[in-house]
Amino acid sequence: MKIHFLGAAQTVTGSCYVVEACGKRFCVDCGLHQGNKAIEERNRSKLYRPADIDFIFITHAHMDHSGLLPRMTREGFTGPIYCTKATRDLLELLLQDSAHIQEMEAMWEAKKYLRRGLKNPPSALYSVEDAQKTAAQFHIVEYHAVVEPAPGIKAIYYNAGHILGAGTLRLEAHEQGKTTSIIFSGDIGRPQALIVRDAESPPQADYIFMESTYGDRDHKDEKRSVEELGQAIAYSHDRGGKVIIPAFAVERTQEILYCLHLLADQGKLPPDMPVFVDSPLAIRATEVFERNQELFDTQARQMLCKGDNPFKLPCMRFALSKEESQAINDYDGPAIIISASGMCNAGRVRHHLRHNIWKPEASIVFVGYQGVGTPGRKIVEKAQKISLFGEDVEVAARIFTINGFSGHAGQSQLLQWLEPLYHAQASIVLTHGESSAQATLAEMIHQRFGIKTHIANYLEELELTGRDHQAATVVLHEAQAHPRVNWDFLTGEIDRKWGMFKKNVNVLQQRPWVEQTEVQDAVEKLDYALTRLLSRM
Numbered sequence: 001m002k003i004h005f006l007g008a009a010q011t012v013t014g015s016c017y018v019v020e021a022c023g024k025r026f027c028v029d030c031g032l033h034q035g036n037k038a039i040e041e042r043n044r045s046k047l048y049r050p051a052d053i054d055f056i057f058i059t060h061a062h063m064d065h066s067g068l069l070p071r072m073t074r075e076g077f078t079g080p081i082y083c084t085k086a087t088r089d090l091l092e093l094l095l096q097d098s099a100h101i102q103e104m105e106a107m108w109e110a111k112k113y114l115r116r117g118l119k120n121p122p123s124a125l126y127s128v129e130d131a132q133k134t135a136a137q138f139h140i141v142e143y144h145a146v147v148e149p150a151p152g153i154k155a156i157y158y159n160a161g162h163i164l165g166a167g168t169l170r171l172e173a174h175e176q177g178k179t180t181s182i183i184f185s186g187d188i189g190r191p192q193a194l195i196v197r198d199a200e201s202p203p204q205a206d207y208i209f210m211e212s213t214y215g216d217r218d219h220k221d222e223k224r225s226v227e228e229l230g231q232a233i234a235y236s237h238d239r240g241g242k243v244i245i246p247a248f249a250v251e252r253t254q255e256i257l258y259c260l261h262l263l264a265d266q267g268k269l270p271p272d273m274p275v276f277v278d279s280p281l282a283i284r285a286t287e288v289f290e291r292n293q294e295l296f297d298t299q300a301r302q303m304l305c306k307g308d309n310p311f312k313l314p315c316m317r318f319a320l321s322k323e324e325s326q327a328i329n330d331y332d333g334p335a336i337i338i339s340a341s342g343m344c345n346a347g348r349v350r351h352h353l354r355h356n357i358w359k360p361e362a363s364i365v366f367v368g369y370q371g372v373g374t375p376g377r378k379i380v381e382k383a384q385k386i387s388l389f390g391e392d393v394e395v396a397a398r399i400f401t402i403n404g405f406s407g408h409a410g411q412s413q414l415l416q417w418l419e420p421l422y423h424a425q426a427s428i429v430l431t432h433g434e435s436s437a438q439a440t441l442a443e444m445i446h447q448r449f450g451i452k453t454h455i456a457n458y459l460e461e462l463e464l465t466g467r468d469h470q471a472a473t474v475v476l477h478e479a480q481a482h483p484r485v486n487w488d489f490l491t492g493e494i495d496r497k498w499g500m501f502k503k504n505v506n507v508l509q510q511r512p513w514v515e516q517t518e519v520q521d522a523v524e525k526l527d528y529a530l531t532r533l534l535s536r537m
């Protein structure tokens with residue numbers, strides 16, 4: 001049995017394991033890689049022909065676990081995609097939304113290429129039509145039901161407590177007279193999360209592939225989250241400013257609405273402070289939640305029983321169209337704006353930030369994980385200026401980071417999740433985390449259980465022997481995974497061109513004053529770009 005790590009190895013995005021067992025080849029998750037250009041290039045990898053993949057298991061509807069599905073379909077994958085019902089419901093919305101974003105981005109790039117006289121702009125990863133075709137490949141699997149996609153392979157989903165429909169997958173492969181069992185944790189939820197039930201513990205297994213996003217820290221006092229949100233609201237209400245909450249359209253937005261509902265009950269949501277939900281996707285995702293109430297935890301269901309919809313507020317307004325979204329900026333007076341994306345790297349929230357982040361009376365409330373390199377991460381890490389639509393904007397708003405809403409288990413909760421699964425022969429492989437978080441969690445697991453964990457690398461292959469679980473063979477593809485950056489070439493080119501420029505300054509001085517000042521403008525921009533670059537080194 002072989003596992004090939006195609007993503008979420010020493011990073012959090014691009015979750016995808018390619019598994020070879022019982023003569024079949026299949027994927028567990030098929031997620032988008034998100035980050036800089038070199039990282040996103042991995043989305044176009046040609047390591048496997050999609051037509052050679054027999055079937056796919058999806059743990060949950062987040063794009064970093066499922067966002068490459070339409071690309072698989074587009075390039076010839078025709079097999080079934082197994083997932084829970086709520087995951088299917090959410091993916092029908094999210095994949096089309098993702099496809100729409102891909103198409104728009106490709107269109108903007110094509111225009112940019114055209115304006116610059118360049119040829120061959122990058123094409124969209126996939127189209128809305130591809131996403132619609134993918135939807136026909138979903139096969140719903142109930143939690144705890146056994147699915148047998150091929151002879152010798154059995155799998156069961158357990159509630160992962162992460163988002164609506166999220167599952168931990170326990171897989172058994174029977175080959176050569178031996179059964180090997182593996183747990184793919186998927187993303188592990190935080191106990192006591194609002195709305196969804198807590199994660200379940202599947203039966204023990206030989207191998208545990210475990211996420212480690214928050215392997216190096218615990219969340220702040222979780223009970224204080226509602227209170228902290230209340231403080232942000234009071235801060236901006238007193239000063240007549242707006243509260244901007246960048247939030248993923250799925251789960252986080254519904255949790256925030258739920259939380260505002262609780263604050264309203266406590267009289268801490270001022271009646272003159274409207275709540276704008278500015279994301280058509282969030283509005284539709286909320287409807288999916290309302291259709292899957294059987295997955296809610298006790299508190300949310302009790303609320304429903306009393307006829308109280310946890311996602312409804314008296315002063316809530318939805319913005320579906322672009323015009324409605326723009327009109328929010330004309331609204332005078334304090335307001336709460338919930339908008340995507342959660343990391344501020346795309347979507348309507350960037351417009352709200354541009355209108356508000358430079359105002360001391362505004363507050364920006366972060367309620368989710370902020371990936372490396374995203375504007376959200378920069379703001380959380382106290383950047384004084386932030387680049388929005390190519391313009392540097394000062395950060396003067398009050399920044400709140402509320403960890404208690406995280407969809408992921410914190411360090412001690414990860415250890416708690418592992419506790420019942422641990423046994424002396426278990427092999428633990430850490431995935432879905434940044435290297436430093438993984439190193440810390442590996443150390444904690446060693447201290448607590450006395451076993452060493454393996455931290456998977458991008459493109460690494462793991463041969464599971466099934467006999468001695470600790471002795472899995474590792475094959476690395478380092479040169480392919482991390483192609484060397486050619487610094488000599490880059491610095492050489494810049495040196496050469498700068499040398500040419502300096503040689504030509506004499507000639508430049510003979511030119512008319514207006515021409516010289518135009519070049520001066522260009523050089524000043526170059527100098528500013530270099531200064532910014534140096535400040536990051």
Ligand SMILES: [Zn+2]
Nearest residue numbers: 060062162187
């Ligand atoms: Zn997730």
Ligand SMILES: [Zn+2]
Nearest residue numbers: 062064065187
């Ligand atoms: Zn994830």
